[in-house]
Amino acid sequence: MEPLLSVKGLVKKFGGLVAVNHVDFDVYPGEVVGLVGDNAAGKSTLIKCISGVYQAEAGEIYFEGKPVRFSLPIEARDAGIETIYQDLALAGNLNVSANIFMGREVEKPYLGGLVKVLDEKFMLRESEKVLNTLDIRFPSLIEEIDKLSGGQRQAVAIARAMYWQARMMIMDEPTNNLGVVEQRKVIEIIQHLRDQGIPVILISHTLPDVFAVTNRIVVMHRGRKVTEKLTAETNSQEIVQYMVGALDDTRAA
Amino acid sequence: MTLESHAETAAKSGFAGRSPGVRRAILVLSRVWAWIFLVALILIFTMTTKIYQQVDFLTVRNSQNILVEIVPVLLMGLGQTFVIIAGGIDLSVGWVMGMASVVSATVIVALLPTGIGEGLSILFGFAAGLITAMIPGFINGVIIAKLKIPSFIVTLGMSFIARGIAYLISGGNVVIGMPLGVRNFGNESLIYLQGGNVYFLQRPDVTGIALRSLDRVFTYPVVVAAIVVGIAIFVLRKTRFGRHTYAIGGSAEAASRAGIRVDRHTIILYTLSGLTVGLAGVLHTARFNGGSPIAGDPLLLSSIAAVIIGGVSMFGGHGNIVGTVIGALIIALLTTGLVMLNVQPFWQYIVVGVVVILAVLIDQGRDLIIGRMKAE
Numbered sequence: 114m115e116p117l118l119s120v121k122g123l124v125k126k127f128g129g130l131v132a133v134n135h136v137d138f139d140v141y142p143g144e145v146v147g148l149v150g151d152n153a154a155g156k157s158t159l160i161k162c163i164s165g166v167y168q169a170e171a172g173e174i175y176f177e178g179k180p181v182r183f184s185l186p187i188e189a190r191d192a193g194i195e196t197i198y199q200d201l202a203l204a205g206n207l208n209v210s211a212n213i214f215m216g217r218e219v220e221k222p223y224l225g226g227l228v229k230v231l232d233e234k235f236m237l238r239e240s241e242k243v244l245n246t247l248d249i250r251f252p253s254l255i256e257e258i259d260k261l262s263g264g265q266r267q268a269v270a271i272a273r274a275m276y277w278q279a280r281m282m283i284m285d286e287p288t289n290n291l292g293v294v295e296q297r298k299v300i301e302i303i304q305h306l307r308d309q310g311i312p313v314i315l316i317s318h319t320l321p322d323v324f325a326v327t328n329r330i331v332v333m334h335r336g337r338k339v340t341e342k343l344t345a346e347t348n349s350q351e352i353v354q355y356m357v358g359a360l361d362d363t364r365a366a
Numbered sequence: 367m368t369l370e371s372h373a374e375t376a377a378k379s380g381f382a383g384r385s386p387g388v389r390r391a392i393l394v395l396s397r398v399w400a401w402i403f404l405v406a407l408i409l410i411f412t413m414t415t416k417i418y419q420q421v422d423f424l425t426v427r428n429s430q431n432i433l434v435e436i437v438p439v440l441l442m443g444l445g446q447t448f449v450i451i452a453g454g455i456d457l458s459v460g461w462v463m464g465m466a467s468v469v470s471a472t473v474i475v476a477l478l479p480t481g482i483g484e485g486l487s488i489l490f491g492f493a494a495g496l497i498t499a500m501i502p503g504f505i506n507g508v509i510i511a512k513l514k515i516p517s518f519i520v521t522l523g524m525s526f527i528a529r530g531i532a533y534l535i536s537g538g539n540v541v542i543g544m545p546l547g548v549r550n551f552g553n554e555s556l557i558y559l560q561g562g563n564v565y566f567l568q569r570p571d572v573t574g575i576a577l578r579s580l581d582r583v584f585t586y587p588v589v590v591a592a593i594v595v596g597i598a599i600f601v602l603r604k605t606r607f608g609r610h611t612y613a614i615g616g617s618a619e620a621a622s623r624a625g626i627r628v629d630r631h632t633i634i635l636y637t638l639s640g641l642t643v644g645l646a647g648v649l650h651t652a653r654f655n656g657g658s659p660i661a662g663d664p665l666l667l668s669s670i671a672a673v674i675i676g677g678v679s680m681f682g683g684h685g686n687i688v689g690t691v692i693g694a695l696i697i698a699l700l701t702t703g704l705v706m707l708n709v710q711p712f713w714q715y716i717v718v719g720v721v722v723i724l725a726v727l728i729d730q731g732r733d734l735i736i737g738r739m740k741a742e
Contacts, residue, residue: 206614215609229605231605
């Protein structure tokens with residue numbers, strides 16, 4: 114099977130600091146890849162190179178077999194790579210539906226096509242549909258995001274990506290700051306996405322979450338990828354040893 | 367499965383901690399208090415002016431005076447409402463209005479001798495006023511959006527620049543020499559009432575006492591302002607442009623990531639603020655039959671007060687145009703009512719100040735209650 118995303122020899126430097134050092138990694142359709150590592154291991158930088166926030170100094174990124182070079186996050190998103198950020202990137206003063214359609218509002222003609230107005234009904238209906246496919250229910254879709262819980266907001270962000278036909282999703286610490294019940298719900302949503310064939314790159318500090326949902330785990334340490342393991346063939350003790358630098362496959366090789 | 371509501375930081379406040387019923391009542395009240403306050407003001411002034419001064423408050427003349435009075439404050443407040451909802455502020459509106467007033471009058475005076483006719487001179491003069499008001503707005507927007515300098519500072523600077531330009535063009539004086547058409551546009555009206563008769567569009571040919579008792583209902587500036595208010599309500603509530611304005615105020619970062627062109631939108635917002643202020647300036651020239659550099663300066667803070675009383679959050683993201691209209695009406699009613707009660711006019715400032723602070727307190731109280739509800 115062809116990988117959906119293929120990163121080859123990616124390098125990103127900040128001045129003298131090599132934040133991402135010749136990293137290769139692939140993501141296949143229908144899998145969840147865990148990206149783990151200690152703070153400053155280069156996970157977020159790597160992800161930002163893929164999602165167009167940063168531009169790599171060297172290396173290639175192939176998406177759906179074609180070489181890509183995103184100079185803006187919007188370009189990555191248009192290609193189908195959606196990133197769900199830690200801070201969620203939602204407008205707290207807008208309602209669920211308005212957030213799902215933010216920046217891509219649907220309009221309908223008004224006064225015989227003289228002007229266009231927002232088609233609120235259509236957007237509400239579509240929002241409800243996509244939330245249903247993720248098995249998420251809200252008491253009201255016209256509730257402001259600020260009035261929702263952290264998990265509900267996370268769900269809205271994921272639903273938005275789903276609705277806009279994400280081909281792949283990157284989630285940066287999606288279970289941070291969530292209650293136990295909500296963490297479980299987010300994990301369920303990730304499984305849901307995987308079952309629908311949308312691969313997910315999951316960045317997380319929470320190893321139990323990573324083991325609960327991933328097929329493969331990539332470990333980074335000081336900008337390098339130190340190992341890549343099938344989740345079924347490893348355990349958290351081993352992964353932690355890689356994370357702290359006690360084990361290193363590249364050194365052994 | 368429904369997501370469980372997760373406890374957030376609990377708000378700590380005495381009155382927010384009452385029973386759910388009381389809290390819900392306070393919540394509803396906090397949303398409609400401005401309407402109630404407006405109606406209450408009218409009732410109170412109607413009674414007190416009758417009792418203490420033996421005059422009627424709710425007269426055609428009074429209502430029309432109030433409408434004429436709020437036009438500039440309201441027009442300033444419209445652009446300001448959009449700007450503040452998007453998380454900014456425009457402090458340049460006062461002197462830009464003066465500049466627009468002076469420019470329109472100067473252009474009219476300059477064009478009259480060229481023989482293009484009174485109508486065209488006025489038209490070009492007004493157009494010049496509107497366009498010159500949009501230039502500082504545009505520059506404000508570019509500096510705020512592209513150079514990331516806080517709007518407070520940029521528009522404060524622009525306020526001084528516009529002040530200088532307004533004085534330079536006018537030589538520090540009121541620009542006079544307007545043709546009759548200017549004053550007519552600023553003061554004549556759709557409907558006239560005189561001695562029980564109603565006239566449309568055509569002023570009855572009366573003089574002396576009859577002229578003084580002539581009531582002008584919906585003068586042209588009021589009509590123009592009403593149309594602009596209607597457009598502003600529509601744009602903010604119904605269109606993508608309005609939605610993006612709220613989104614940017616909610617989170618510029620999120621809006622930008624969602625593909626909204628935040629920079630471009632910001633530039634348009636400040637330019638539009640310039641346009642509505644320019645309109646206020648042009649209408650000032652028409653109403654007072656001359657271009658005054660200081661036309662707008664005393665109105666800046668009133669316009670911001672109107673926006674705040676109307677419930678627009680200074681942190682951005684919340685508010686609407688109707689609120690601003692009510693805010694402007696409340697200020698004008700207070701002023702007129704206190705004057706009619708023969709209260710020293712200086713008291714009006716104190717009362718408006720108290721209302722502004724109360725308005726923000728009520729908004730914060732609402733936020734506290736919502737925070738409490740979330741926490742439970």
